[in-house]
Amino acid sequence: MTGPRPRIHLARAHRVRDGAPVQGARVLVDRLWPRGIARADLAPDLWAKDAAPSNELRRWFGHDPARWAEFVRRYREELAQRPEAVEDLLALCRRGPVTLLYAARDEAHNNAVVLRDVLAGRLAEEEEKG
Template sequence: MIEIRRVYDPPPDEGAVFLVDRVWPRGRRKEDLRVDGWLRDAAPSAELRRWFGHRPERFAEFAERYRRELDARPDALRPLLEAARRGPVTLLYSAKDTEHNQAVVLRDHLHALLDRG
């Protein structure tokens, strides 16, 4: 099971927790955020993030481009896949939009990889 959650929401009760933003979230101190890893390389590139600009009308194209970036960096996903094979995983993100963000794409991409074996 892979869950997504905003960094500003209460922490999950169990499982591994990974921050999947390229930049550290505003207003959160590192010592206050319990994470098992900060996976910057699993986040969208700075160029893609700027292009997307959290504009919902660009989300489908963003998701396609982001998946291509993820396919080009399989090592960046290894910690997430290994943790997901052991138990629950939570992906933390800081975007305000809970439906149109990189964690949604990443979760779905990880599920597809796990389903393939």
């Protein structure tokens, strides 16, 4: 038996610019606009800057996989301090599929992965409560 279909997808912004398909609403989840991409080429439905890691955390992490576990902890802590940003994204997810767009080259160690897991966890909790 399979669970509900995933509602939250991830896509690297540069792949979307180059024509990769996107499911549902497009949400850019980086604090900075991705380098080398025109706004018209990415065309996000929402730029969720407030849901992105702080500049300090982003600089500290530097996409170093050795810092991943601590980055996840700190970023989750930041998200807990910004409930409005998380709720805005949850509301969008409740309406249908969402693709979180990010610029990082590392597809396994980036803020969109953490944010997807936070959002999916919250949605799962809501489904359990009914």
